Amino acid sequence: MSYYEWLTRPMSARAVRHAWLTGLITEIHQQSRANYGARRVHAELRLGRGIVVGHGAVEMLMRRAGLVGAMGGPKWRRAKREDVALDLVNRQFTRNGPNQLWVTDITEHHTREGKLYCAVVLDTYSRRVVGWSIDASSTAALVTNALGMAIDSRRPAAGTVIHSDQGVQFASWAFTKRARDSGLMPSVGSVGDCYDNSMIEAFWSRMQVELLNRRRWRTRIELANAIFDYLEIWHN
Numbered sequence: 001m002s003y004y005e006w007l008t009r010p011m012s013a014r015a016v017r018h019a020w021l022t023g024l025i026t027e028i029h030q031q032s033r034a035n036y037g038a039r040r041v042h043a044e045l046r047l048g049r050g051i052v053v054g055h056g057a058v059e060m061l062m063r064r065a066g067l068v069g070a071m072g073g074p075k076w077r078r079a080k081r082e083d084v085a086l087d088l089v090n091r092q093f094t095r096n097g098p099n100q101l102w103v104t105d106i107t108e109h110h111t112r113e114g115k116l117y118c119a120v121v122l123d124t125y126s127r128r129v130v131g132w133s134i135d136a137s138s139t140a141a142l143v144t145n146a147l148g149m150a151i152d153s154r155r156p157a158a159g160t161v162i163h164s165d166q167g168v169q170f171a172s173w174a175f176t177k178r179a180r181d182s183g184l185m186p187s188v189g190s191v192g193d194c195y196d197n198s199m200i201e202a203f204w205s206r207m208q209v210e211l212l213n214r215r216r217w218r219t220r221i222e223l224a225n226a227i228f229d230y231l232e233i234w235h236n
Contacts, residue, residue, distance in 0.1 A: 037069025140172035158183030
């Protein structure tokens with residue numbers, strides 16, 4: 001087929017449908033004030049207008065038309081480079097008094113409803129859980145709430161070290177600011193090395209054996225109540 005024959009050839013049924021859908025997608029996108037992405041545009045086509053079309057086709061046509069939805073910012077605000085902590089512990093967890101060194105970490109466990117996350121702050125002198133938080137998602141708020149509970153309950157003197165791994169939750173602006181505003185000194189271990197936070201890893205191992213792995217959990221509430229009982233009544 002020559003170039004001129006191709007130019008004058010009528011559009012295929014597929015091309016006509018794509019052109020029609022692109023017009024509808026553009027209209028919906030404009031009506032949403034450019035907020036809708038492919039998922040919500042697809043829902044409007046299927047549920048709002050009764051048009052049978054695949055999600056992949058909507059994504060393709062929006063991409064070709066240069067249409068994108070409004071996107072949120074990053075999930076966590078990371079601390080500034082100059083505020084990133086160093087390892088102040090170097091695997092030396094022994095202390096001669098309370099509230100000199102705290103260690104913190106997150107664990108997760110499955111229920112039939114989905115995962116449940118628990119953050120704990122442990123005093124290395126007494127092995128006591130001084131702060132904890134439980135939630136259905138692993139966010140900066142989870143670890144910041146656990147730290148806040150520890151600060152409010154123990155009122156540590158300035159200079160207390162709070163040691164964690166380099167997870168994004170512990171590197172977040174919220175967690176770092178809460179620690180520094182209370183006079184704590186953030187400390188982090190190296191990437192992917194469990195021995196740099198071995199004391200709390202040992203705590204999680206005991207909790208797995210003594211509680212988490214002893215039964216199957218139906219709901220997050222059921223597991224959360226059991227974790228509360230384990231931390232406050234049994235362990236402490």
